[in-house]
Amino acid sequence: KNEVEQSPQNLTAQEGEFITINCSYSVGISALHWLQQHPGGGIVSLFMLSSGKKKHGRLIATINIQEKHSSLHITASHPRDSAVYICAVAANTGNQFYFGTGTSLTVIP
Amino acid sequence: NAGVMQNPRHLVRRRGQEARLRCSPMKGHSHVYWYRQLPEEGLKFMVYLQKENIIDESGMPKERFSAEFPKEGPSILRIQQVVRGDSAAYFCASSPSQGSNYGYTFGSGTRLTVV
Numbered sequence: 001k002n003e004v005e006q007s008p009q010n011l012t013a014q015e016g017e018f019i020t021i022n023c024s025y026s027v028g029i030s031a032l033h034w035l036q037q038h039p040g041g042g043i044v045s046l047f048m049l050s051s052g053k054k055k056h057g058r059l060i061a062t063i064n065i066q067e068k069h070s071s072l073h074i075t076a077s078h079p080r081d082s083a084v085y086i087c088a089v090a091a092n093t094g095n096q097f098y099f100g101t102g103t104s105l106t107v108i109p
Numbered sequence: 110n111a112g113v114m115q116n117p118r119h120l121v122r123r124r125g126q127e128a129r130l131r132c133s134p135m136k137g138h139s140h141v142y143w144y145r146q147l148p149e150e151g152l153k154f155m156v157y158l159q160k161e162n163i164i165d166e167s168g169m170p171k172e173r174f175s176a177e178f179p180k181e182g183p184s185i186l187r188i189q190q191v192v193r194g195d196s197a198a199y200f201c202a203s204s205p206s207q208g209s210n211y212g213y214t215f216g217s218g219t220r221l222t223v224v
Binding site: 043044048088098099100101 | 154218220
């Protein structure tokens with residue numbers, strides 16, 4: 001079993017729709033990151049969370065430490081949001097990050 | 110601040126050749142992490158280095174792979190005698206200190222293709 005599970009694996013949305021991507025993890029963490037990877041591109045860190053909620057533009061990330069769950073929301077989605085979104089957790093022991101397998105989002109105009 | 114720089118962006122090697130991937134961390138960052146992303150798979154940790162020290166190489170294959178982060182210059186991930194299964198995207202990340210989640214920054218990756 002992976003330490004980090006994401007859902008859905010693939011997501012297609014119409015432009016303007018509200019999108020939610022979920023992440024559950026099984027290890028103790030010091031922080032959780034949401035990452036964005038465009039096709040053939042590098043990885044960009046969107047958020048780092050250790051509690052509560054963060055907002056940046058149309059993106060909102062929440063985390064529930066007790067339930068070991070985080071969500072990434074995109075409001076008023078746009079085709080340029082099409083990318084793979086990866087949940088990563090920094091374990092509170094050792095030096096590693098654990099990564100989900102990613103959610104591939106396609107936003108159709 | 111140019112961020113984490115990886116080069117080359119794309120690297121093609123024939124089976125049996127050596128691949129050298131370079132990562133220059135962000136200015137002020139002394140901790141470097143290497144990750145591998147195999148096709149259709151998620152990112153996997155390979156190795157964590159500080160200047161002149163390997164701290165954790167638990168994710169790195171025991172043979173053919175090595176990593177260094179010298180006092181001067183970039184971190185190098187070296188793959189000897191490459192095989193087709195080494196074809197992947199290799200990402201480097203850096204942070205200012207151990208366990209620091211702030212300023213943790215990824216590079217754009219090196220895509221290695223073994224033909």
